[in-house]
Amino acid sequence: MDRVRRLKLILWMLLGLAAAVAITRFFFGLGATTHLSDATPWGLWVGFDVMGGVALAAGGFVVTATVYIFKLDEFHSIVRPAVLTAFLGYVAVAVGLLFDLGLPWHIWYMTIYWNPHSPLFEVGWCVMLYLTVLTLEFFPVPAEDISALASVRRFLVKLRIPLVIVGIALSTLHQSSLGSLFLIMPYRLFPLWYSPILPVLFFVSAIGLGLMMVILESHFTAYLYRRKPETKLMRPLGEAAGWVLILYLALRFGDLAYRGQLHYLFASAWQVKLFWVEIAAMAIVPLVMLWQRQFRKSSNWQWATAAIATTGIVLNRIDVGGLADLSRGGSLYLPEWTEIVISLGIVAAATLLFLFMVEHFRVWEHRPADPDADPRKLPEFNKVGFTWLGTPVIAGRVKYSLAFVLAAGFGFLLLGSPRAASMGATPTPTHRARGNVGNIGLQLAAARTGKPAPATAGTGVLYLDADLTNWGVTFYHQREIDRNGGEKSCVICHHMNMPHDQESGCYECHRDMYLPTDSFRHDWHASPKGANLACVQCHERGYPRTSAHVKPCSDCHKDLVPAGATIKITTYIAPSYVDAMHTLCIGCHVKVAQKENKPEIARCAECHKGKLNFAAAQNYLYSRHAPAGRLVVLPPPKVSEVH
Amino acid sequence: MTAWIDFARGPLFRLSLALMVLGLLRIFIITLLEVRDGYRANSDKIVSWKEIRRQTLGWLFPMFRLWRQRPIYSTVSFLFHIGLIVTPIFLASHILLWRQSVGISWAALPQVAANWLALLVIFTGAGLFLGRALYSPARKISHRQDYFWPLLLITPFVTGYIASNAVISPRTYQEMMLVHIYSGDLILLLIPFTKLAHCVLAPLSQLVTGVAWKFPPGAGDRVAETLGFADRPTWVLNPRLTTAPVEEAIRKGGVAK
Numbered sequence: 001m002d003r004v005r006r007l008k009l010i011l012w013m014l015l016g017l018a019a020a021v022a023i024t025r026f027f028f029g030l031g032a033t034t035h036l037s038d039a040t041p042w043g044l045w046v047g048f049d050v051m052g053g054v055a056l057a058a059g060g061f062v063v064t065a066t067v068y069i070f071k072l073d074e075f076h077s078i079v080r081p082a083v084l085t086a087f088l089g090y091v092a093v094a095v096g097l098l099f100d101l102g103l104p105w106h107i108w109y110m111t112i113y114w115n116p117h118s119p120l121f122e123v124g125w126c127v128m129l130y131l132t133v134l135t136l137e138f139f140p141v142p143a144e145d146i147s148a149l150a151s152v153r154r155f156l157v158k159l160r161i162p163l164v165i166v167g168i169a170l171s172t173l174h175q176s177s178l179g180s181l182f183l184i185m186p187y188r189l190f191p192l193w194y195s196p197i198l199p200v201l202f203f204v205s206a207i208g209l210g211l212m213m214v215i216l217e218s219h220f221t222a223y224l225y226r227r228k229p230e231t232k233l234m235r236p237l238g239e240a241a242g243w244v245l246i247l248y249l250a251l252r253f254g255d256l257a258y259r260g261q262l263h264y265l266f267a268s269a270w271q272v273k274l275f276w277v278e279i280a281a282m283a284i285v286p287l288v289m290l291w292q293r294q295f296r297k298s299s300n301w302q303w304a305t306a307a308i309a310t311t312g313i314v315l316n317r318i319d320v321g322g323l324a325d326l327s328r329g330g331s332l333y334l335p336e337w338t339e340i341v342i343s344l345g346i347v348a349a350a351t352l353l354f355l356f357m358v359e360h361f362r363v364w365e366h367r368p369a370d371p372d373a374d375p376r377k378l379p380e381f382n383k384v385g386f387t388w389l390g391t392p393v394i395a396g397r398v399k400y401s402l403a404f405v406l407a408a409g410f411g412f413l414l415l416g417s418p419r420a421a422s423m424g425a426t427p428t429p430t431h432r433a434r435g436n437v438g439n440i441g442l443q444l445a446a447a448r449t450g451k452p453a454p455a456t457a458g459t460g461v462l463y464l465d466a467d468l469t470n471w472g473v474t475f476y477h478q479r480e481i482d483r484n485g486g487e488k489s490c491v492i493c494h495h496m497n498m499p500h501d502q503e504s505g506c507y508e509c510h511r512d513m514y515l516p517t518d519s520f521r522h523d524w525h526a527s528p529k530g531a532n533l534a535c536v537q538c539h540e541r542g543y544p545r546t547s548a549h550v551k552p553c554s555d556c557h558k559d560l561v562p563a564g565a566t567i568k569i570t571t572y573i574a575p576s577y578v579d580a581m582h583t584l585c586i587g588c589h590v591k592v593a594q595k596e597n598k599p600e601i602a603r604c605a606e607c608h609k610g611k612l613n614f615a616a617a618q619n620y621l622y623s624r625h626a627p628a629g630r631l632v633v634l635p636p637p638k639v640s641e642v643h
Numbered sequence: 644m645t646a647w648i649d650f651a652r653g654p655l656f657r658l659s660l661a662l663m664v665l666g667l668l669r670i671f672i673i674t675l676l677e678v679r680d681g682y683r684a685n686s687d688k689i690v691s692w693k694e695i696r697r698q699t700l701g702w703l704f705p706m707f708r709l710w711r712q713r714p715i716y717s718t719v720s721f722l723f724h725i726g727l728i729v730t731p732i733f734l735a736s737h738i739l740l741w742r743q744s745v746g747i748s749w750a751a752l753p754q755v756a757a758n759w760l761a762l763l764v765i766f767t768g769a770g771l772f773l774g775r776a777l778y779s780p781a782r783k784i785s786h787r788q789d790y791f792w793p794l795l796l797i798t799p800f801v802t803g804y805i806a807s808n809a810v811i812s813p814r815t816y817q818e819m820m821l822v823h824i825y826s827g828d829l830i831l832l833l834i835p836f837t838k839l840a841h842c843v844l845a846p847l848s849q850l851v852t853g854v855a856w857k858f859p860p861g862a863g864d865r866v867a868e869t870l871g872f873a874d875r876p877t878w879v880l881n882p883r884l885t886t887a888p889v890e891e892a893i894r895k896g897g898v899a900k
Contacts, residue, residue, distance in 0.1 A: 027745075394677070394680070401672075405669050405835075408661055409659075409662035410658070412654075412660075413654045413657060413658040
């Protein structure tokens with residue numbers, strides 16, 4: 001048991017480290033603990049914890065199918081550990097998913113709010129149902145020792161074949177659907193990974209991984225508990241996995257050849273190197289090792305083969321899940337250490353649960369005996385504290401909890417201040433709406449008289465991409481004016497007049513895309529270069545100089561708020577540009593959609609029609625007002641594109 | 644020096660606080676589990692729950708039991724503990740740090756009250772130290788570390804009081820803060836691993852002695868067997884029964900036999 005105890009100590013340490021990160025993650029959010037961004041929203045947690053975890057747990061359905069459907073009874077002794085591994089794997093997936101979900105407490109939403117068009121909906125249901133099936137499949141094992149549950153156990157044993165069949169069906173469905181998730185993004189995934197047959201590739205590799213995982217787990221626990229390795233039993237499993245891997249290689253390269261993508265194999269991107277590492281680890285090296293004579297006899301050789309193949313296939317899931325993503329700005333996603341720690345912590349927790357189950361229930365033929373737990377054994381002094389810590393259970397309690405606590409403290413030490421206090425969204429300054437808004441006065445005059453508007457009146461079409469990324473919304477300003485009642489409709493949207501301006505543009509106060517901004521510029525008012533006001537010209541004398549004791553802005557700025565403005569200003573903290581636009585536009589669109597029974601005008605795609613290379617199309621030099629009121633001409637934006 | 648202060652206020656404080664909270668939780672749970680184990684081992688013994696409850700409540704509030712025996716000591720000690728716990732948690736400057744870093748805050752003490760409480764801790768702490776050093780019976784049952792704890796505990800209060808009342812020593816603010824924060828971190832760090840852990844273990848002390856501190860049946864014989872006296876019945880007072888074999892075993896680093 002010395003090896004088990006050493007491993008448990010390490011696992012509890014990892015768990016402690018992960019606990020520190022987990023507290024930070026749930027308190028301060030994903031921004032504080034991950035390198036994920038709007039450009040790469042899926043990373044290691046989806047790739048490893050969810051997709052890798054589901055694939056690693058494939059051993060459950062592969063082995064139950066082998067034994068109960070194909071009646072290969074010589075593998076009966078590995079059914080229980082395989083089902084236990086699968087069960088813990090799916091529990092780990094569910095827990096890992098909670099970390100990655102922005103609103104983890106909404107995880108049950110998919111059971112009520114159905115979206116039958118989404119592969120994720122299917123994956124969610126299948127994982128939920130299969131976890132239930134696995135629980136029912138494994139439940140008879142712990143129930144063996146409890147006489148009160150004997151009838152439940154007998155019922156579940158009778159139900160075994162139907163459960164196995166349902167389990168295989170559910171596994172087939174969602175192992176492949178995890179691949180279907182990525183069919184939606186042909187331009188985001190590097191061409192060596194994207195394939196219309198991704199679901200098939202995922203399913204085939206999951207079978208191979210399931211078999212390899214059974215081998216790995218068997219030999220690893222044999223090493224841990226000093227049991228006799230099941231080399232003979234594992235050999236046919238390894239050979240079966242070999243055939244699956246050959247099929248996988250044929251499918252993958254055949255698909256690349258069929259679609260004419262083979263030239264990418266020797267391109268000079270770093271993703272190509274990643275591809276070769278992945279293919280070598282998941283198929284080529286294991287296949288070569290399977291061919292050697294050592295594979296028949298040597299448990300170490302089998303162990304190494306399975307370890308390499310498992311690493312390779314999990315790497316494949318991580319690559320598809322985020323590492324091989326082509327981000328819009330060409331930015332590279334590499335996992336933050338905290339993401340790795342959480343993943344390791346979840347694996348550690350699952351392993352500890354596995355060891356617990358193995359030691360307390362009859363997962364194997366015989367429970368592993370602990371020679372130190374013999375009451376006749378004489379106590380030994382602990383080498384560090386020079387005391388007797390107690391029986392193995394009590395000593396373990398003392399040591400593991402200490403390892404956990406110390407590691408958690410160390411984790412909090414490592415989580416630096418900026419990380420513990422989330423930086424939130426990156427500041428993204430906004431700019432004036434682009435486009436030919438023209439002379440609205442001339443347009444209104446033309447509308448009144450019924451004559452065609454002169455050329456100088458402009459088209460009245462704006463392009464709203466205040467962060468200048470060319471991903472924006474085409475806004476038919478003139479059309480909105482005409483629909484909402486001409487001149488008097490300005491105040492429906494425009495609710496603030498900047499000094500020396502009327503119906504000022506949104507960007508003047510909503511100065512950041514994603515962050516609220518202060519529309520009142522205190523520095524400018526107090527600065528000698530600005531308004532050059534003394535404190536007491538605004539703040540009341542004899543009171544603290546806060547916003548509570550100050551005269552209203554409208555005392556000086558008489559026309560700050562346009563008469564009849566529908567949006568009432570209660571605070572000078574302006575919401576972000578995105579929030580302001582969405583609240584204003586969607587609010588109106590939803591009402592009109594209901595009134596006129598046109599549901600489509602409240603959809604996202606009604607306005608967000610995609611990318612418009614505005615600057616190139618119109619050769620337009622857009623401009624904005626600098627704070628001092630001068631007109632500044634900016635160069636067109638540079639948006640580096642991979643495609 | 645600012646960098647050192649920032650380190651102690653940031654990462655080191657997080658480490659200390661995490662170790663304190665988790666460490667106290669750990670020993671509390673371990674103690675309860677051991678009480679459970681002890682109860683299971685001695686299920687044939689009678690445990691007087693009512694007496695345990697009465698004793699625990701009696702000792703937790705010193706005005707009941709200790710007051711009758713040592714009124715001055717119990718009053719000083721009680722006041723010391725009140726100030727020690729209340730002041731750091733409800734000090735406005737500390738709450739401000741919490742609000743800036745984590746974003747949570749709660750009601751604060753007025754500065755005047757905090758000042759008086761700090762002085763209370765300093766003087767009662769010094770009083771406890773002097774009482775231990777000058778009162779002969781107390782000195783006899785004291786270990787060397789017992790003189791250290793009151794001095795360590797009042798260090799952040801002295802330095803914090805001087806730093807927040809700048810008129811006392813206007814030029815040493817940074818130095819005072821340095822000592823204040825590092826000694827505070829050290830206290831948090833030491834709490835779960837030293838006798839300061841009585842802050843959570845004290846309510847359990849009567850439970851442990853009442854429930855767990857009983858030998859399981861046949862324990863005496865097993866102890867004798869372990870110590871190498873298996874051939875002698877333990878209830879016979881034997882002059883030849885010495886601790887020499889045990890001492891030798893300790894010297895060797897293992898147990899005899």
